[in-house]
Amino acid sequence: MEKIKMTTPLVEMDGDEMTRILWKMIKDELILPFVDLKSEYYDLGLPNRDKTADQVTIDSALATKKYGVAVKCATITPNVQRMSEYNLHQMWKSPNGTIRAMLDGTVFRTPITIPSIHPAVKFWKKPITIARHAYGDVYRDVEIQTTEPGVAKLVFEGVSGKREEMVIHEFKGTGVIEGMHNTDESIRSFAHACFQYALDVKQDLWFATKDTISKKYDGRFKAIFEEVFQEYKERFEAAGIEYFYTLIDDAVARVMRSEGGFIWACKNYDGDVMSDMVSTAFGSLAMMTSVLVSPDGKYEYEAAHGTVTRHYYKYLKGEETSTNPMATIFAWSGAFRKRGELDKLPDLVNYANQLEAACFDTLGEELVTKDLVNLMDGIAPRALTSLQFLREIRTNLEKRLGC
Ligand code: NAP
Ligand code: MG
Numbered sequence: 001m002e003k004i005k006m007t008t009p010l011v012e013m014d015g016d017e018m019t020r021i022l023w024k025m026i027k028d029e030l031i032l033p034f035v036d037l038k039s040e041y042y043d044l045g046l047p048n049r050d051k052t053a054d055q056v057t058i059d060s061a062l063a064t065k066k067y068g069v070a071v072k073c074a075t076i077t078p079n080v081q082r083m084s085e086y087n088l089h090q091m092w093k094s095p096n097g098t099i100r101a102m103l104d105g106t107v108f109r110t111p112i113t114i115p116s117i118h119p120a121v122k123f124w125k126k127p128i129t130i131a132r133h134a135y136g137d138v139y140r141d142v143e144i145q146t147t148e149p150g151v152a153k154l155v156f157e158g159v160s161g162k163r164e165e166m167v168i169h170e171f172k173g174t175g176v177i178e179g180m181h182n183t184d185e186s187i188r189s190f191a192h193a194c195f196q197y198a199l200d201v202k203q204d205l206w207f208a209t210k211d212t213i214s215k216k217y218d219g220r221f222k223a224i225f226e227e228v229f230q231e232y233k234e235r236f237e238a239a240g241i242e243y244f245y246t247l248i249d250d251a252v253a254r255v256m257r258s259e260g261g262f263i264w265a266c267k268n269y270d271g272d273v274m275s276d277m278v279s280t281a282f283g284s285l286a287m288m289t290s291v292l293v294s295p296d297g298k299y300e301y302e303a304a305h306g307t308v309t310r311h312y313y314k315y316l317k318g319e320e321t322s323t324n325p326m327a328t329i330f331a332w333s334g335a336f337r338k339r340g341e342l343d344k345l346p347d348l349v350n351y352a353n354q355l356e357a358a359c360f361d362t363l364g365e366e367l368v369t370k371d372l373v374n375l376m377d378g379i380a381p382r383a384l385t386s387l388q389f390l391r392e393i394r395t396n397l398e399k400r401l402g403c
Contacts, residue, residue, distance in 0.1 A: 001034070001401065001402070001403040003033075003034060003035055003036040004034060004035045004036060004345075004347045004348055004351050005036050005345070005347070005348075006035065006036060006037065006038040006339065006343070006345065006348060007038075007343045007345065008038070008067055008068075008069075008339060008342070008343050009038040009039050009040045009067060010037075010038065010039045010040070010067070010069055010070065010071055010335050010336070010339055011039070011040050011042065011060060011063045011064045011067055011069065011070035011071070011300075012039035012040065012041045012042065012070070012071055013042050013044045013060050013070060013071065013072035013073060013075075013095075013300075014041065014042070014043045014044055014045055014073050015044055015045060015072065015073030015074050015075040015076075015307065016044075016045050016046050016073070016074065016075050016076045016307045017074075017076065017307035017308065017309055017312035018307055018308035018309070018311040018312040018315060018321065018323050019073050019074040019303070019305075019306075019307045019308060019328060020045060020073060020307070021312070021315060021386075022323060022325045022328055022386060023073045023328065025325070025386060025387060025390055026325055026328060026329055026332065026390065029387075029390040029391060029393070029394045030329065030332075030355060030390060030393060030394055030397060031332060033394075034351060034397070034401065034403075035336070035348070035351060040063050040067070042056055042057075042059060042060035042063065043056060044056060044057055044060060044072070044073070044075050044095050045075070046075070046076045046078065046082070046086050046088070046092075047086060049075075049092050049095070050086065050087075050088050050089055050090075050092065053089070053090075054090075054092045054093070054098070057092075057095045057098050057099065058098065058102070060099070061098065061099045061102040061103060062102070064099070064103060064298055064300055065102070065103065065294075065298060068297070068298050068299065068342060069298075069299050069300075069301075069335050069338045069339045069342065070298075070299070070300040070301070070335065071300075071301045071302070071331050071332055071334075071335035072095075072096075072099075072300055072301070072302040072331070073302070073328065074302065074303060074305060074306050074307045074308075074328075075095045075096070075307065076306075076307055077093075077094040077095070077096075077097075078091045078092050079091070096292075096302075099292065099300060100134060100292055103292060103294040103298055103300065104189050104294055104295060105134075105193060105292040105293055105294040105295075105298070105300070106131055106132070106133065106134065106189070106190050106193035106194065106197075106292070106293055106294075107131070107132055107134060107290055107291070107292050108129050108130070108131045108197055108263065108290070108291050108292075108293060109129065109130050109132075109275055109278075109279065109288055109289070109290045109304050110127050110128075110129040110288070110289050110290075110291075111127045111128075111278075111279060111282035111283065111287055111288050111289075112127075112287040112288070112289060112326055112327065112330060113126070113127050113282065113283075113287075114360065114363050114364075116363075116376040116377055116378060116379050116381075117282075117283045117284075117287075117372070117375045117376055117377070118377055119260075119281050119282050119283065120280070120281040120282075121256060121281050123256070123257055123258060123259060124258070124259065124260045124281070124282070125259045125260055125261070126259055126260035126261030127260055127261065127282070128255065128258075128260045128261075128262065128263075128264060128278050128282075129201075129203070129262070129263040129264065130263075130264050130266060130271055130274055130275040130278055130279075131190075131193070131194050131197065131263055131264065131265040131266065131271070132266050132268065132270075132271025132272065132275060133186075133187070133190045133265070133266065133267050133268045133271060134268065134271075135182065135183075135186040135190075135268065136180065136181055136182035136183070136186060136268060137180050137182060137267060137268040137269055138178070138180055138268070138269055139268055139269075140180065140181065141178050141179060141180040142178070142179045142180075143176065143177065143178045143179075144176070144177045144178075145174075145175075145176050146171055146174050146175050146176070146177065147174055148174065149171050149172055149173060149174075150170075150171050151167060151169075151170050151171070152167070152168040152169050152171065152177045153165055153166065153167055153168060154166045154168055154179070182217070182220075182221075184220070184224060187220065187221055187224045187225075188224055188228060188295075189294075189295040190265070190295075191224055191225045191228035191229075192228060192295035192296075193293045193294065193295050194207070194225075194263065194265045195228060195229065195231075195232040195236075195243070196293060196295070196297055197263065197291075197293050198236070198241060198243070198263050199232065199235055199236070199239055199241070200293075201263070202239050202240070202241055203241060203261060203262050203263050204241050204242045204243070204244060204261075204262040204263070205241070205242070205243050205244070205262070205263045205265060206244045206245075206246070206251060206254075206255075206262055206263065206264045206265065207221075207222075207225050207243070207244070207245050207264075207265040208245065208246050208247060208248040208250070208251035208264075208265075208266070208270070209221045209222055209247070209248060209267055210247060210248050210249075211247070212247060218267075221267065222245060225243075225245065225265075226245070229243050248270060251264070252274075264278075279304070283375050284324070284371055284372065284375060285304060285305045286303075286305055286323075286324035286326060286327060286369070286371050286372075287324070287326055287327060287372075288303070288304035288305065288327055289301070289302075289303060289304065289327050289330045289331060289334065290302050290303065290304040290327075290331075291334060299334075299335070299338050301330075301331040301332070301334040301335045301338075302328075302331045303327030303328045303330075303331055304327060305327060308323050311323045320385040320386075320387070321385065321386060322369045322370035322371070322383055322384065322385050322386060322389075323369065323386045324369040324371050324372065324386075325369075325386055325389065325390060326359060326369075329355065329356075329359060329393070330356065330359075332355070333352040333353075333355045333356050334352070336348055336349075336351060336352040336355075337349050337352035337353070340352060351401070354397060354400040354401055355393075355397060357396075357400060358393050358394075358396035358397035358399075358400055359393055361393075361396040361400075362389065362392045362393045362396055365392070366379050366380065366381040366382060367381070367382055367384055367389065367392050368381045368382070368383060368384070368389070369383060369384065369386065369389055370383045
Protein backbone atom coordinates (compact mmCIF):
# COMPACT_ATOMS: atom_id res chain seq x y z
CA MET A 1 0.00 0.00 0.00
CA GLU A 2 1.19 3.48 -0.77
CA LYS A 3 1.50 5.60 2.34
CA ILE A 4 -1.04 8.37 2.90
CA LYS A 5 0.38 11.78 2.08
CA MET A 6 0.24 14.90 4.19
CA THR A 7 0.80 18.49 3.07
CA THR A 8 1.10 20.51 6.29
CA PRO A 9 3.03 19.20 9.29
CA LEU A 10 1.37 18.26 12.55
CA VAL A 11 2.97 19.77 15.62
CA GLU A 12 4.12 16.72 17.56
CA MET A 13 4.77 17.21 21.28
CA ASP A 14 6.46 14.22 22.87
CA GLY A 15 6.20 13.69 26.62
CA ASP A 16 7.20 11.62 29.62
CA GLU A 17 7.27 8.22 31.30
CA MET A 18 4.83 5.46 30.26
CA THR A 19 3.00 7.65 27.79
CA ARG A 20 6.31 8.44 26.06
CA ILE A 21 6.84 4.67 25.66
CA LEU A 22 3.28 4.31 24.30
CA TRP A 23 3.85 7.28 22.00
CA LYS A 24 6.66 5.46 20.20
CA MET A 25 4.76 2.17 20.06
CA ILE A 26 1.71 3.91 18.56
CA LYS A 27 3.85 5.60 15.93
CA ASP A 28 5.66 2.37 15.05
CA GLU A 29 2.60 0.14 14.92
CA LEU A 30 -0.28 2.36 13.84
CA ILE A 31 1.05 5.47 12.12
CA LEU A 32 4.39 5.13 10.32
CA PRO A 33 3.41 1.96 8.36
CA PHE A 34 0.37 3.79 6.92
CA VAL A 35 1.07 7.52 6.83
CA ASP A 36 3.94 9.42 5.29
CA LEU A 37 4.10 11.40 8.53
CA LYS A 38 4.94 15.05 8.29
CA SER A 39 5.44 16.41 11.77
CA GLU A 40 7.35 19.17 13.43
CA TYR A 41 8.72 17.40 16.50
CA TYR A 42 9.08 19.05 19.91
CA ASP A 43 10.44 17.01 22.77
CA LEU A 44 8.46 18.15 25.81
CA GLY A 45 9.94 15.36 27.94
CA LEU A 46 11.05 16.81 31.27
CA PRO A 47 14.82 16.38 30.63
CA ASN A 48 14.57 18.43 27.44
CA ARG A 49 12.33 21.06 29.03
CA ASP A 50 14.98 21.42 31.72
CA LYS A 51 17.80 21.53 29.17
CA THR A 52 16.08 24.25 27.11
CA ALA A 53 14.88 26.23 30.17
CA ASP A 54 11.34 25.37 29.01
CA GLN A 55 11.85 27.22 25.72
CA VAL A 56 10.77 24.05 23.89
CA THR A 57 7.28 24.33 25.40
CA ILE A 58 6.97 27.93 24.20
CA ASP A 59 8.28 26.97 20.75
CA SER A 60 5.77 24.14 20.48
CA ALA A 61 2.91 26.50 21.36
CA LEU A 62 4.14 29.01 18.75
CA ALA A 63 4.28 26.21 16.17
CA THR A 64 0.68 25.32 17.04
CA LYS A 65 -0.32 28.92 16.39
CA LYS A 66 1.48 28.74 13.05
CA TYR A 67 0.24 25.36 11.78
CA GLY A 68 -3.08 25.11 13.61
CA VAL A 69 -3.04 21.45 14.70
CA ALA A 70 -0.95 19.75 17.39
CA VAL A 71 -0.90 16.37 19.12
CA LYS A 72 0.56 16.13 22.62
CA CYS A 73 1.79 13.30 24.79
CA ALA A 74 1.21 13.52 28.55
CA THR A 75 3.97 15.35 30.41
CA ILE A 76 5.16 15.58 34.00
CA THR A 77 4.28 18.73 35.89
CA PRO A 78 7.24 18.97 38.25
CA ASN A 79 6.80 19.04 42.01
CA VAL A 80 9.36 18.89 44.82
CA GLN A 81 9.90 15.16 44.39
CA ARG A 82 10.47 15.52 40.62
CA MET A 83 13.10 18.23 41.29
CA SER A 84 15.44 15.66 42.78
CA GLU A 85 14.30 12.74 40.60
CA TYR A 86 15.22 14.66 37.42
CA ASN A 87 17.86 16.92 38.91
CA LEU A 88 15.99 19.99 37.65
CA HIS A 89 17.33 23.53 37.49
CA GLN A 90 13.87 24.90 38.28
CA MET A 91 10.34 23.71 39.09
CA TRP A 92 9.10 24.33 35.54
CA LYS A 93 5.46 25.30 35.09
CA SER A 94 2.89 22.86 33.76
CA PRO A 95 3.37 22.63 29.97
CA ASN A 96 -0.40 22.38 29.57
CA GLY A 97 -0.81 25.61 31.52
CA THR A 98 1.81 27.38 29.38
CA ILE A 99 0.30 26.16 26.09
CA ARG A 100 -3.24 26.96 27.20
CA ALA A 101 -2.25 30.48 28.21
CA MET A 102 -0.42 31.08 24.91
CA LEU A 103 -3.30 29.79 22.78
CA ASP A 104 -5.92 31.38 25.06
CA GLY A 105 -7.69 28.07 24.70
CA THR A 106 -10.56 26.12 26.17
CA VAL A 107 -10.25 22.41 26.98
CA PHE A 108 -12.96 20.02 25.75
CA ARG A 109 -13.01 16.55 27.33
CA THR A 110 -14.95 13.70 25.76
CA PRO A 111 -15.16 10.07 26.88
CA ILE A 112 -14.62 7.27 24.35
CA THR A 113 -17.71 5.10 24.79
CA ILE A 114 -18.24 1.45 23.87
CA PRO A 115 -21.37 -0.73 24.18
CA SER A 116 -19.98 -3.08 26.84
CA ILE A 117 -19.06 -0.28 29.24
CA HIS A 118 -22.30 1.13 30.65
CA PRO A 119 -22.22 4.64 32.09
CA ALA A 120 -23.23 4.87 35.75
CA VAL A 121 -26.16 7.03 34.60
CA LYS A 122 -28.44 4.62 32.78
CA PHE A 123 -29.98 7.23 30.44
CA TRP A 124 -26.63 8.22 28.91
CA LYS A 125 -26.22 6.70 25.46
CA LYS A 126 -23.78 9.15 23.85
CA PRO A 127 -20.70 10.93 25.19
CA ILE A 128 -21.04 14.22 27.01
CA THR A 129 -18.27 16.72 26.34
CA ILE A 130 -17.34 19.12 29.12
CA ALA A 131 -15.86 22.51 28.20
CA ARG A 132 -14.33 24.22 31.18
CA HIS A 133 -13.58 27.93 31.28
CA ALA A 134 -10.03 27.94 32.56
CA TYR A 135 -9.60 31.49 33.86
CA GLY A 136 -10.58 33.37 36.99
CA ASP A 137 -13.40 33.06 39.55
CA VAL A 138 -12.30 31.25 42.73
CA TYR A 139 -9.06 30.10 41.02
CA ARG A 140 -7.80 33.71 41.00
CA ASP A 141 -9.49 34.89 44.19
CA VAL A 142 -8.25 36.88 47.16
CA GLU A 143 -9.49 35.91 50.60
CA ILE A 144 -9.49 37.36 54.09
CA GLN A 145 -10.30 35.61 57.33
CA THR A 146 -11.30 38.28 59.80
CA THR A 147 -10.37 38.14 63.45
CA GLU A 148 -12.67 40.88 64.79
CA PRO A 149 -15.95 42.63 63.94
CA GLY A 150 -15.79 45.24 61.16
CA VAL A 151 -16.97 46.22 57.69
CA ALA A 152 -16.02 44.49 54.43
CA LYS A 153 -16.32 46.58 51.27
CA LEU A 154 -15.99 46.04 47.55
CA VAL A 155 -14.09 48.93 45.98
CA PHE A 156 -13.32 49.66 42.33
CA GLU A 157 -11.05 52.53 41.31
CA GLY A 158 -11.21 53.27 37.60
CA VAL A 159 -8.29 54.76 35.66
CA SER A 160 -10.53 57.79 35.03
CA GLY A 161 -10.77 58.37 38.75
CA LYS A 162 -14.26 56.92 38.92
CA ARG A 163 -14.82 55.14 42.22
CA GLU A 164 -17.44 52.56 43.16
CA GLU A 165 -17.86 51.25 46.65
CA MET A 166 -20.32 48.76 48.13
CA VAL A 167 -20.66 47.26 51.57
CA ILE A 168 -20.28 43.48 51.41
CA HIS A 169 -21.14 42.84 55.02
CA GLU A 170 -21.00 44.45 58.45
CA PHE A 171 -19.46 41.77 60.60
CA LYS A 172 -20.71 41.52 64.21
CA GLY A 173 -18.25 38.72 64.85
CA THR A 174 -15.48 37.01 62.86
CA GLY A 175 -15.92 35.56 59.37
CA VAL A 176 -14.52 35.16 55.89
CA ILE A 177 -14.47 37.33 52.74
CA GLU A 178 -13.60 36.40 49.19
CA GLY A 179 -13.01 38.62 46.17
CA MET A 180 -13.03 37.22 42.65
CA HIS A 181 -13.03 38.48 39.10
CA ASN A 182 -13.26 37.61 35.47
CA THR A 183 -12.66 39.63 32.32
CA ASP A 184 -14.98 40.23 29.38
CA GLU A 185 -12.10 39.27 27.10
CA SER A 186 -11.61 35.87 28.69
CA ILE A 187 -15.33 35.11 28.78
CA ARG A 188 -15.62 36.13 25.13
CA SER A 189 -12.72 33.85 24.12
CA PHE A 190 -14.36 31.01 26.01
CA ALA A 191 -17.64 31.63 24.20
CA HIS A 192 -15.95 31.70 20.78
CA ALA A 193 -14.07 28.46 21.48
CA CYS A 194 -17.33 26.77 22.55
CA PHE A 195 -19.34 27.90 19.53
CA GLN A 196 -16.47 26.98 17.17
CA TYR A 197 -16.14 23.55 18.66
CA ALA A 198 -19.89 22.88 18.62
CA LEU A 199 -19.93 23.67 14.89
CA ASP A 200 -16.87 21.54 14.40
CA VAL A 201 -18.38 18.41 15.95
CA LYS A 202 -21.99 19.33 15.06
CA GLN A 203 -23.35 18.99 18.56
CA ASP A 204 -25.68 21.18 20.61
CA LEU A 205 -24.02 23.52 23.09
CA TRP A 206 -25.40 23.93 26.60
CA PHE A 207 -24.28 26.67 28.94
CA ALA A 208 -25.44 27.33 32.47
CA THR A 209 -24.70 29.77 35.30
CA LYS A 210 -26.52 31.03 38.40
CA ASP A 211 -27.51 34.39 36.96
CA THR A 212 -30.73 34.59 38.99
CA ILE A 213 -28.61 34.97 42.14
CA SER A 214 -25.42 36.46 40.70
CA LYS A 215 -27.11 39.00 38.47
CA LYS A 216 -24.05 40.99 37.45
CA TYR A 217 -21.24 38.43 37.61
CA ASP A 218 -22.97 35.36 36.18
CA GLY A 219 -25.28 37.68 34.28
CA ARG A 220 -22.22 38.94 32.40
CA PHE A 221 -21.33 35.39 31.30
CA LYS A 222 -24.88 34.85 30.04
CA ALA A 223 -24.94 38.19 28.19
CA ILE A 224 -21.55 37.69 26.51
CA PHE A 225 -22.49 34.18 25.36
CA GLU A 226 -25.75 35.53 23.94
CA GLU A 227 -23.92 38.37 22.19
CA VAL A 228 -21.21 36.10 20.72
CA PHE A 229 -23.86 33.59 19.65
CA GLN A 230 -25.31 36.16 17.25
CA GLU A 231 -22.15 35.70 15.14
CA TYR A 232 -22.74 31.94 14.97
CA LYS A 233 -26.54 31.77 14.85
CA GLU A 234 -26.87 31.22 11.11
CA ARG A 235 -24.13 28.61 11.02
CA PHE A 236 -25.79 26.79 13.93
CA GLU A 237 -29.11 26.76 12.05
CA ALA A 238 -27.42 25.51 8.89
CA ALA A 239 -25.72 22.74 10.89
CA GLY A 240 -28.99 21.83 12.62
CA ILE A 241 -27.61 22.40 16.10
CA GLU A 242 -28.77 24.52 19.04
CA TYR A 243 -27.35 26.80 21.67
CA PHE A 244 -29.23 26.28 24.91
CA TYR A 245 -28.85 28.40 28.06
CA THR A 246 -30.33 27.47 31.41
CA LEU A 247 -29.66 27.76 35.15
CA ILE A 248 -26.90 25.52 36.50
CA ASP A 249 -29.20 23.51 38.78
CA ASP A 250 -31.66 22.98 35.95
CA ALA A 251 -28.74 21.97 33.71
CA VAL A 252 -27.56 19.32 36.18
CA ALA A 253 -31.05 17.81 36.33
CA ARG A 254 -31.37 17.84 32.53
CA VAL A 255 -27.90 16.35 32.02
CA MET A 256 -28.82 13.44 34.29
CA ARG A 257 -31.99 12.70 32.34
CA SER A 258 -30.42 13.28 28.91
CA GLU A 259 -29.11 10.76 26.38
CA GLY A 260 -25.85 12.72 26.09
CA GLY A 261 -24.38 13.71 22.76
CA PHE A 262 -23.89 17.43 23.48
CA ILE A 263 -21.28 19.86 24.75
CA TRP A 264 -21.72 21.27 28.23
CA ALA A 265 -19.89 24.57 28.69
CA CYS A 266 -19.13 25.23 32.35
CA LYS A 267 -17.75 28.10 34.36
CA ASN A 268 -14.38 27.34 35.90
CA TYR A 269 -15.54 25.78 39.19
CA ASP A 270 -18.53 23.99 37.67
CA GLY A 271 -16.23 22.52 35.02
CA ASP A 272 -13.69 21.39 37.61
CA VAL A 273 -16.35 19.50 39.56
CA MET A 274 -18.56 18.31 36.71
CA SER A 275 -15.70 17.00 34.57
CA ASP A 276 -14.66 14.63 37.37
CA MET A 277 -18.25 13.53 37.85
CA VAL A 278 -18.94 13.00 34.16
CA SER A 279 -15.65 11.21 33.46
CA THR A 280 -16.07 8.86 36.42
CA ALA A 281 -19.66 8.12 35.44
CA PHE A 282 -18.52 7.22 31.91
CA GLY A 283 -15.97 4.72 33.21
CA SER A 284 -12.25 5.34 32.97
CA LEU A 285 -9.73 8.15 32.81
CA ALA A 286 -7.80 6.04 30.31
CA MET A 287 -10.74 6.45 27.88
CA MET A 288 -11.03 10.23 28.15
CA THR A 289 -9.83 12.41 25.30
CA SER A 290 -9.07 16.08 25.49
CA VAL A 291 -8.64 18.88 22.98
CA LEU A 292 -7.58 22.47 23.53
CA VAL A 293 -9.33 24.85 21.13
CA SER A 294 -8.35 28.49 20.76
CA PRO A 295 -10.88 31.21 19.90
CA ASP A 296 -9.24 31.57 16.47
CA GLY A 297 -9.58 27.85 15.73
CA LYS A 298 -6.22 26.23 16.62
CA TYR A 299 -6.40 22.68 17.97
CA GLU A 300 -4.18 20.70 20.33
CA TYR A 301 -5.22 17.07 20.91
CA GLU A 302 -4.18 14.92 23.87
CA ALA A 303 -5.26 12.25 26.34
CA ALA A 304 -6.85 13.52 29.55
CA HIS A 305 -4.76 11.21 31.74
CA GLY A 306 -1.19 11.75 32.95
CA THR A 307 2.07 9.91 32.33
CA VAL A 308 0.94 6.77 34.25
CA THR A 309 4.01 6.81 36.50
CA ARG A 310 3.28 3.59 38.38
CA HIS A 311 3.27 1.61 35.12
CA TYR A 312 6.48 3.32 34.00
CA TYR A 313 8.35 2.18 37.11
CA LYS A 314 7.24 -1.39 36.32
CA TYR A 315 8.36 -0.93 32.73
CA LEU A 316 11.78 0.24 33.95
CA LYS A 317 12.06 -3.01 35.90
CA GLY A 318 11.58 -4.89 32.65
CA GLU A 319 7.90 -5.79 33.13
CA GLU A 320 5.50 -5.60 30.19
CA THR A 321 2.63 -3.35 31.20
CA SER A 322 -1.00 -3.29 30.15
CA THR A 323 -1.35 0.48 29.90
CA ASN A 324 -4.35 1.65 27.90
CA PRO A 325 -3.29 3.54 24.74
CA MET A 326 -6.84 4.42 23.58
CA ALA A 327 -6.91 8.09 24.60
CA THR A 328 -3.46 8.70 23.11
CA ILE A 329 -4.43 6.96 19.84
CA PHE A 330 -7.55 9.13 19.70
CA ALA A 331 -5.41 12.22 20.21
CA TRP A 332 -3.50 11.24 17.04
CA SER A 333 -6.65 10.34 15.10
CA GLY A 334 -8.29 13.61 16.15
CA ALA A 335 -5.26 15.56 14.96
CA PHE A 336 -5.03 13.66 11.64
CA ARG A 337 -8.75 14.15 10.99
CA LYS A 338 -8.52 17.88 11.66
CA ARG A 339 -5.36 18.20 9.52
CA GLY A 340 -7.07 16.23 6.74
CA GLU A 341 -10.16 18.44 6.87
CA LEU A 342 -8.14 21.66 6.83
CA ASP A 343 -5.90 20.49 4.00
CA LYS A 344 -8.71 18.76 2.08
CA LEU A 345 -7.06 15.34 2.22
CA PRO A 346 -9.91 12.78 2.25
CA ASP A 347 -7.46 9.87 2.54
CA LEU A 348 -6.05 11.28 5.75
CA VAL A 349 -9.55 11.82 7.17
CA ASN A 350 -10.44 8.27 6.19
CA TYR A 351 -7.29 6.93 7.85
CA ALA A 352 -8.24 8.73 11.09
CA ASN A 353 -11.75 7.26 10.95
CA GLN A 354 -10.49 3.75 10.19
CA LEU A 355 -7.91 3.96 12.98
CA GLU A 356 -10.65 4.70 15.51
CA ALA A 357 -12.87 2.01 14.01
CA ALA A 358 -10.02 -0.52 14.28
CA CYS A 359 -9.75 0.30 18.00
CA PHE A 360 -13.47 -0.37 18.40
CA ASP A 361 -13.15 -3.60 16.36
CA THR A 362 -10.46 -4.79 18.76
CA LEU A 363 -12.46 -3.96 21.89
CA GLY A 364 -15.44 -5.63 20.21
CA GLU A 365 -13.34 -8.80 19.86
CA GLU A 366 -13.09 -8.60 23.67
CA LEU A 367 -9.37 -7.83 23.53
CA VAL A 368 -8.58 -5.07 26.02
CA THR A 369 -6.05 -3.61 28.45
CA LYS A 370 -6.26 -4.56 32.12
CA ASP A 371 -7.96 -1.38 33.33
CA LEU A 372 -11.06 -2.14 31.23
CA VAL A 373 -11.62 -5.76 32.28
CA ASN A 374 -13.72 -5.02 35.33
CA LEU A 375 -15.65 -2.22 33.67
CA MET A 376 -17.13 -4.41 30.92
CA ASP A 377 -20.53 -6.02 31.36
CA GLY A 378 -21.82 -9.24 29.86
CA ILE A 379 -18.53 -10.39 28.30
CA ALA A 380 -15.32 -12.06 29.46
CA PRO A 381 -12.60 -9.88 27.91
CA ARG A 382 -8.96 -10.96 27.60
CA ALA A 383 -6.34 -8.55 28.94
CA LEU A 384 -3.32 -8.00 26.70
CA THR A 385 -0.11 -6.04 27.18
CA SER A 386 -0.01 -2.62 25.54
CA LEU A 387 2.08 -3.92 22.64
CA GLN A 388 -0.15 -6.97 22.03
CA PHE A 389 -3.21 -4.71 22.13
CA LEU A 390 -1.65 -2.29 19.62
CA ARG A 391 -0.73 -5.19 17.31
CA GLU A 392 -4.35 -6.42 17.35
CA ILE A 393 -5.49 -2.91 16.45
CA ARG A 394 -2.91 -2.88 13.66
CA THR A 395 -4.27 -6.13 12.24
CA ASN A 396 -7.78 -4.67 12.21
CA LEU A 397 -6.53 -1.44 10.68
CA GLU A 398 -4.74 -3.34 7.90
CA LYS A 399 -7.98 -5.20 7.15
CA ARG A 400 -9.93 -1.97 7.02
CA LEU A 401 -7.41 -0.21 4.79
CA GLY A 402 -7.15 -3.29 2.59
CA CYS A 403 -3.42 -3.85 3.03
P1 NAP B 1 -2.13 9.44 35.76
O1 NAP B 1 -0.85 9.40 35.04
O2 NAP B 1 -3.33 9.78 34.94
O3 NAP B 1 -2.36 8.04 36.46
C1 NAP B 1 -3.18 7.81 37.57
C2 NAP B 1 -3.61 6.36 37.60
O4 NAP B 1 -4.72 6.18 36.72
C3 NAP B 1 -2.56 5.39 37.10
O5 NAP B 1 -1.65 5.03 38.12
C4 NAP B 1 -3.40 4.25 36.61
O6 NAP B 1 -3.92 3.45 37.67
C5 NAP B 1 -4.59 4.97 36.00
N1 NAP B 1 -4.36 5.30 34.57
C6 NAP B 1 -4.24 6.54 34.01
N2 NAP B 1 -4.08 6.44 32.69
C7 NAP B 1 -4.06 5.12 32.40
C8 NAP B 1 -3.90 4.39 31.19
N3 NAP B 1 -3.71 5.00 30.03
N4 NAP B 1 -3.94 3.03 31.26
C9 NAP B 1 -4.13 2.40 32.43
N5 NAP B 1 -4.29 3.05 33.60
C10 NAP B 1 -4.25 4.39 33.60
O7 NAP B 1 -2.09 10.52 36.96
P2 NAP B 1 -0.99 10.78 38.10
O8 NAP B 1 -0.40 9.50 38.55
O9 NAP B 1 -1.69 11.65 39.04
O10 NAP B 1 0.12 11.66 37.41
C11 NAP B 1 1.32 11.15 36.86
C12 NAP B 1 2.08 12.27 36.17
O11 NAP B 1 1.31 12.75 35.08
C13 NAP B 1 2.37 13.45 37.07
O12 NAP B 1 3.72 13.81 36.98
C14 NAP B 1 1.48 14.57 36.52
O13 NAP B 1 2.11 15.82 36.60
C15 NAP B 1 1.29 14.17 35.10
N6 NAP B 1 0.00 14.59 34.49
C16 NAP B 1 0.06 15.07 33.23
C17 NAP B 1 -1.09 15.42 32.56
C18 NAP B 1 -0.97 15.93 31.15
O14 NAP B 1 0.10 16.05 30.60
N7 NAP B 1 -2.08 16.23 30.52
C19 NAP B 1 -2.33 15.24 33.17
C20 NAP B 1 -2.37 14.71 34.47
C21 NAP B 1 -1.20 14.38 35.12
P3 NAP B 1 -3.19 2.14 38.22
O15 NAP B 1 -1.83 2.57 38.63
O16 NAP B 1 -4.07 1.76 39.37
O17 NAP B 1 -3.17 1.13 37.13
MG1 MG C 1 -10.58 18.76 39.53
